[in-house]
Amino acid sequence: MSADPMQQPRAANGRAPNVMRPGGWVPMCMHDDADEVDFVIVGTGAGGGTLACKLAEHGFSVVAMDAGPYWRPLEDFASDEEHQHKLYWLDDRLVDGDNPLVMGANNSGRSVGGSTVHFAMVSLRFRPEWFRARSTLGYGADWPIDWRDMWRYYEEVERTLRISGPLDYPWGPKRPAYPNRPHPLNASAIALAEATEAMGAKWTATPLATLSAPWGEAHPCVYRGFCVTGCSTNAKQSVLVSWLPRALAAGAEIRDLAMVGRIETDGNGRASGVHYHRDGQWRFQKAKNVVVAGYAIETPRLLLNSANPEFPDGLANRSGLVGRNLMVQSNQAVWGAVEQSVRWYKGPPSLAISEHWNYTDEGKDFHGGYAYMSQGPLPANWATTVAGGRGLWGSDLISEMEEYNHRVGLKIVGEVMPQESNRVTLADEVDQYGLRIPRITFSFCDNDKRLIRHALDFLDQGLERIGARDRWRQEDDTCHLNGTARMGFDPETSVVDADCRSWDIPNLWICDGSVFPTVGGVNPSLTIQAIACRTGDRIRELARRGEL
Amino acid sequence: MRSAGVSTERHAEPGVRALSVGAAMLCLSVLADSGVEHYRGLFRNRVMVVPLAVSAVGAVGNLLAATVHRGFGRIGQAALALTGASGLGFHAWNILKRPGGLSWRNLFYAAPAGAPAALVLAGVISALARSIDRGSGRAVRRTARFAGGVVSVGIAGTVAEAWLLHFRGAFHNRAMYLPVSIPPLAAASLAVDAIDGKPRPRTALLLGATALMGLGGVGFHAYGVSRNMGGWRNWRQNVLAGPPLPAPPSFTGLAIAGLGILAIMRHRRG
Numbered sequence: 001m002s003a004d005p006m007q008q009p010r011a012a013n014g015r016a017p018n019v020m021r022p023g024g025w026v027p028m029c030m031h032d033d034a035d036e037v038d039f040v041i042v043g044t045g046a047g048g049g050t051l052a053c054k055l056a057e058h059g060f061s062v063v064a065m066d067a068g069p070y071w072r073p074l075e076d077f078a079s080d081e082e083h084q085h086k087l088y089w090l091d092d093r094l095v096d097g098d099n100p101l102v103m104g105a106n107n108s109g110r111s112v113g114g115s116t117v118h119f120a121m122v123s124l125r126f127r128p129e130w131f132r133a134r135s136t137l138g139y140g141a142d143w144p145i146d147w148r149d150m151w152r153y154y155e156e157v158e159r160t161l162r163i164s165g166p167l168d169y170p171w172g173p174k175r176p177a178y179p180n181r182p183h184p185l186n187a188s189a190i191a192l193a194e195a196t197e198a199m200g201a202k203w204t205a206t207p208l209a210t211l212s213a214p215w216g217e218a219h220p221c222v223y224r225g226f227c228v229t230g231c232s233t234n235a236k237q238s239v240l241v242s243w244l245p246r247a248l249a250a251g252a253e254i255r256d257l258a259m260v261g262r263i264e265t266d267g268n269g270r271a272s273g274v275h276y277h278r279d280g281q282w283r284f285q286k287a288k289n290v291v292v293a294g295y296a297i298e299t300p301r302l303l304l305n306s307a308n309p310e311f312p313d314g315l316a317n318r319s320g321l322v323g324r325n326l327m328v329q330s331n332q333a334v335w336g337a338v339e340q341s342v343r344w345y346k347g348p349p350s351l352a353i354s355e356h357w358n359y360t361d362e363g364k365d366f367h368g369g370y371a372y373m374s375q376g377p378l379p380a381n382w383a384t385t386v387a388g389g390r391g392l393w394g395s396d397l398i399s400e401m402e403e404y405n406h407r408v409g410l411k412i413v414g415e416v417m418p419q420e421s422n423r424v425t426l427a428d429e430v431d432q433y434g435l436r437i438p439r440i441t442f443s444f445c446d447n448d449k450r451l452i453r454h455a456l457d458f459l460d461q462g463l464e465r466i467g468a469r470d471r472w473r474q475e476d477d478t479c480h481l482n483g484t485a486r487m488g489f490d491p492e493t494s495v496v497d498a499d500c501r502s503w504d505i506p507n508l509w510i511c512d513g514s515v516f517p518t519v520g521g522v523n524p525s526l527t528i529q530a531i532a533c534r535t536g537d538r539i540r541e542l543a544r545r546g547e548l
Numbered sequence: 549m550r551s552a553g554v555s556t557e558r559h560a561e562p563g564v565r566a567l568s569v570g571a572a573m574l575c576l577s578v579l580a581d582s583g584v585e586h587y588r589g590l591f592r593n594r595v596m597v598v599p600l601a602v603s604a605v606g607a608v609g610n611l612l613a614a615t616v617h618r619g620f621g622r623i624g625q626a627a628l629a630l631t632g633a634s635g636l637g638f639h640a641w642n643i644l645k646r647p648g649g650l651s652w653r654n655l656f657y658a659a660p661a662g663a664p665a666a667l668v669l670a671g672v673i674s675a676l677a678r679s680i681d682r683g684s685g686r687a688v689r690r691t692a693r694f695a696g697g698v699v700s701v702g703i704a705g706t707v708a709e710a711w712l713l714h715f716r717g718a719f720h721n722r723a724m725y726l727p728v729s730i731p732p733l734a735a736a737s738l739a740v741d742a743i744d745g746k747p748r749p750r751t752a753l754l755l756g757a758t759a760l761m762g763l764g765g766v767g768f769h770a771y772g773v774s775r776n777m778g779g780w781r782n783w784r785q786n787v788l789a790g791p792p793l794p795a796p797p798s799f800t801g802l803a804i805a806g807l808g809i810l811a812i813m814r815h816r817r818g
Contacts, residue, residue, distance in 0.1 A: 162718075166652070166653070168652075179718060180718045181652075181656060181715065181716045181717075181718060182652075184656070185647075185653070185657075190646075190647055193647035194647055197647065205653055212716075212717075212718070213716075213717040214720055214721075214772075214775040214776075215720060219775065219777040220775075220776060222776070222785075222789070233777045
């Protein structure tokens with residue numbers, strides 16, 4: 001094993017780790033800082049990593065930077081919950097508002113491959129109407145992309161990630177069969193199925209980005225349950241093991257442990273490259289185009305931190321919307337206990353899902369929708385949940401943990417409304433690089449609260465009908481991050497256009513969850529990757545037409 | 549009714565012996581396969597040991613019938629068929645009791661719907677072998693043609709099961725298409741021969757290929773086991789998680805029975 005990947009870059013000297021083989025390497029193209037590369041991409045997660053692959057395969061020269069380490073999944077991911085915190089972005093941030101966000105585990109990642117290295121692999125398509133939420137459903141904002149266009153790119157991502165999913169998805173327009181068959185259900189998923197059927201709604205096996213059959217050099221899932229951490233078998237199709245090996249093969253360069261601090265502009269309204277910190281020094285990479293893909297906190301932070309006399313309010317911020325409309329997703333749960341042994345730690349945590357309330361509009365006193373999924377928190381996570389959510393401690397906590405194998409739970413991924421007051425700004429404090437840290441302000445609005453109440457009532461009834469006792473509601477959790485650089489139809493009301501190109505600076509692009517005008521009630525990673533695929537194809541098209 | 553284990557003096561003709569060998573192979577395949585899979589299911593229901601015992605007896609009985617011409621009697625044959633038939637019932641119940649009932653997911657992961665049918669086939673083929681061995685003239689020709697139909701349907705059923713499970717594995721290796729391409733042709737060709745009573749060389753060729761494929765399938769499945777995390781070093785887990793090693797030879801058993809039927813049809817031609 002090579003030196004500490006958190007201290008010393010692994011992607012260097014013309015090679016990058018081969019994530020499929022212990023100790024293996026693959027060749028990597030290298031560029032000098034002074035080379036004006038076609039694209040420098042900031043961030044290698046669902047947005048940046050995917051786009052790096054697409055652009056490299058379209059023949060552009062690409063340097064993709066990530067502040068995090070380049071992991072070797074087969075060697076670096078111990079089966080230990082605490083150890084795996086190394087995958088989270090835990091740098092200092094200030095959080096405030098009525099519902100200050102807990103940053104780290106389920107909303108950010110600091111790795112080559114981004115938070116997909118520890119994501120829960122839930123890979124869902126948006127409901128088509130959400131792309132026209134304002135005009136068809138009467139809330140939020142419209143997307144400048146047509147759902148049929150997205151449907152094509154969803155399919156591309158699903159094929160690339162070999163999504164394991166049901167043959168007959170119960171909601172929405174007909175979609176092609178998933179490339180891999182669904183995984184078997186664990187007892188936790190069966191509880192969701194029974195509760196949902198008892199409530200008269202439909203459920204299905206969750207489309208998951210973990211292999212149910214071998215693929216390439218990757219093994220199929222072994223159902224060990226370490227799924228919202230790093231997957232040590234490579235069954236999880238993170239960006240690290242799916243898009244990035246392809247990107248490298250197509251000639252992209254990836255720089256790990258490279259923290260971008262500022263985007264430079266040339267005085268003529270164009271970006272000219274990025275200042276980044278690597279190997280203990282600040283350097284400058286020249287580029288014809290800059291893509292920001294740092295997710296909904298770091299993206300606006302970088303744009304705001306890059307303010308200069310030419311763009312005093314930060315880059316791409318003519319509308320004043322950079323950092324605004326921050327959206328999480330509500331992540332509340334109802335938990336209970338059943339007589340039979342459940343052992344919910346087995347297998348991926350969210351093997352079954354119901355999107356009933358994403359696709360049903362009747363019977364709601366709120367805008368938006370939510371999905372809910374079966375759960376399988378690992379022991380330390382569960383202890384934290386009951387200690388925090390129920391205030392259990394000492395012998396109470398111990399006796400609760402003795403019931404661990406009999407717990408069931410249903411948890412939502414709920415839509416929150418875009419609000420300009422939920423935002424990312426810069427605090428005065430600086431981090432280890434001397435960069436101003438973000439201040440993250442978040443409050444649920446009344447609609448968000450009504451959605452949560454509706455969901456918790458529904459789930460509680462469901463669990464009651466399958467005989468779960470000792471039910472309690474976890475009301476404080478959120479997950480995912482979106483918004484803060486929304487795409488739209490015009491420069492006054494949005495930051496980027498449908499191609500993720502900033503209105504203000506034509507060679508500055510934003511390609512991650514920041515561009516979402518609305519979040520919907522599904523996990524965002526599939527949509528982020530689909531947008532990245534679309535952006536890659538659009539950039540090729542624009543280049544062909546000489547419009548870059 | 550004569551009891552199991554009745555002996556006669558003469559040697560059976562090669563075709564009849566092939567039928568017995570085929571039935572024995574089916575029994576061995578079921579013995580090993582249900583052994584592994586029911587162990588995986590921790591013999592949660594005590595009747596899960598029954599197919600192991602019955603298929604073991606069936607394997608020995610049919611091998612003796614094939615080699616030293618000890619007849620495998622009606623009781624043994626009935627036990628095989630009955631065990632298989634009730635196995636089908638148990639497996640159907642296992643599928644239907646799960647949430648979603650008769651759904652793709654349950655067909656993939658619940659007890660395999662068609663697997664116990666192999667025991668029914670073993671019992672029926674064994675009985676037909678005995679009846680052909682003891683019969684003569686037109687009756688035998690009719691029985692042989694009927695046996696051809698049985699084996700043809702048996703191969704088709706095995707193809708369906710291989711398709712289902714290889715579809716579950718998303719046909720991730722191109723070799724996974726072999727058992728759903730060669731045996732169907734063999735089954736169809738054998739069916740045609742059985743219908744018009746004319747054994748064709750083409751059918752023998754296809755059945756021979758099916759028999760070899762069944763043996764080769766063990767090798768492919770061994771490779772499939774190695775594709776799981778830890779490979780063969782982690783055999784105690786991966787033999788259970790990977791493709792079933794003993795399953796493909798059931799094709800071989802049926803194909804050998806089919807070749808035996810062709811031989812009988814040639815030998816006893818009008």
